[in-house]
Amino acid sequence: MKKRLQKIVFVFLASLLAAGTFQLPKKAYAQDDINVHAKAAILVEASTGKILYKKNADQALGIASMSKMMTEYILLKAIKEKKVSWDQKVTISDYAYKISQNRDLSNVPLRQGGKYTLKELYEAMAIYSANGATIAIAEALAGSESNFLNMMDKQAKAFGLTHYKFVNSSGLNNADLQGMQPDRGDATEENAMSARSAAKVAYHLVNDFPEMLKTSSIPEKKFRPGTKDEIDMKNWNWMLPSLVYGKEGVDGLKTGTTDYAGYCFTGTAEQNGMRVITVVLHATNAQGKGGYKARFDETSKLMDYAFNNYSMKTLYPKGYSVKNKKTITVKAGKEKQAPIVTEAPLKAPIKNGESHMYTPVVKLEKQQINAPVKKGTSVGTLLAKHKGGQEPGYLYGPDSPHVDVVVKNGVEKANWFVMMMRGIGGFFSGIWSHTVGSWF
Incomplete structure (x- = not known):
């Protein structure tokens, strides 16, 4: 009975691995021992x-x-x-x-x-x-x-x-x-x-x-x-x-x-x-x-x-944008959001077979910027984080491959009329939310 149960568990785990629905824990970074004297x-x-x-x-x-x-x-x-x-x-x-x-x-x-x-x-x-x-x-x-x-x-x-x-x-x-x-x-x-x-x-x-x-x-x-x-x-x-x-x-x-x-x-x-x-x-x-x-x-x-x-390896090309971090808020701009992309390709020395072990992470210097904004303005950094654990680091900068993130297109400052209409819209939106909210 015990052997039969072990066999069932083995077959079950093997099927999960084959289906890709189960993964063994990723090994944290460990430096290879190359025995340098x-x-x-x-x-x-x-x-x-x-x-x-x-x-x-x-x-x-x-x-x-x-x-x-x-x-x-x-x-x-x-x-x-x-x-x-x-x-x-x-x-x-x-x-x-x-x-x-x-x-x-x-x-x-x-x-x-x-x-x-x-x-x-x-x-x-x-x-x-x-x-x-x-x-x-x-x-x-x-x-x-x-x-x-x-x-x-x-x-x-x-x-x-x-x-x-x-x-x-x-x-x-x-x-x-x-x-x-x-x-x-x-x-x-x-x-x-x-x-x-x-x-x-x-x-x-x-x-x-x-x-x-x-x-x-x-x-x-x-x-x-x-x-x-x-x-x-x-x-x-x-x-x-x-x-x-x-x-x-x-x-x-x-x-x-x-x-x-x-x-x-x-x-x-x-x-x-x-x-x-x-x-x-x-x-x-x-x-x-x-x-x-x-x-x-x-x-x-x-x-x-x-x-x-x-x-x-080139992990991410020039002009790359990260899902859920494709824009940055622009205060007093003609457009309220500005697209942000990588300034250059993110290249890094990658260990053989580990390209898939990196995930992109955007770190913005500020959550919003003030108009006017010039094309190419740096707003943060794109890091490539290793999923398996801590890497041995860099001589300089963040302990991950990184490249600057910049504004893709310039954003002009909105004129007084646009700003006034936004203010009016915000005012009535606030009244509507308060009034309707009080009815319920």
Whole structure:
């Protein structure tokens, strides 16, 4: 009898599942374990800032030469704002000269008092992680490296970084700066940053200045070719497609290595129309030993996870309107309601097979707006909420894919006659409702 009852229940549930009238509970979000061997790591889709994976993402750790990403950003911003130019000549200080002569560090030898263009110094920094060149750039932009640190702090604040510390522009240990380091921190301190903060710097680099990828992707270049100062600059990013750990689509970004920081790497790659940013801090192999190969192996894991499991999808097209949220009330307008639609397509990196797991939700800044209203006026945001539970979030903004919602058509202000007639209509409507209501 018991077995027969179990069989009946099984058949009943199976029929409900087949008919689609019964669903098993949806599993809440749980991050996939991809076993990244690093003290901290993060994986982000570059256009939206959506976090696809994170591990200990908010602990400030050593970043070594990954610090140069911030120096790059500040330089590129100064170029864009025409405060400096690529062909501007920089005179090499004693400080930058002495550091550049240390071949135990990554450097292109600079001449004391010599003149170099910002373009030459930038390429030496971005491709070869040249430390003397980095100091020369900092001095050119701020007058001194100490002043440049203030610029770094200001930019970090603008980026919303919360877990970081800058004691120099290059990312070297202060002990390597021969007593010439800025007056910040002790003689053996280094720069530190969380994986999330490093990803934010990279996010701004690739989105605000995508042209920088043309430089970061150069595998090898000669510094000052045809002169006595000629030197081969080989990119430390060995994941560039033509190098030893080459991977399809990799075109940046910045390595870092010191005893304190271990082996670090902020990478970026694009495949099938999706770009990702990766950060690994203090990467090791499975036995816990750090190395050049380890940081690239762990980065490769993150990239493979992203490209094998996610793709960019258009969840809602431009001009999309949500049922029951198709309009917004317009006060004193010729029309009392204005249609509202998405300003742009809502695109997001979606895990394979989960497009149906999102539902549109409109969040209006106000429940009504005042006429006149221009076409394209932003009134709120369309979010794509995941039905299965909380996602790992975004570097910036709401923790869901989102796009602005705008007024589809402009609404002019109603004239005095229309407003008067509406007032009269409202007056008599109120009397009618009150009188008829009192009869019953």
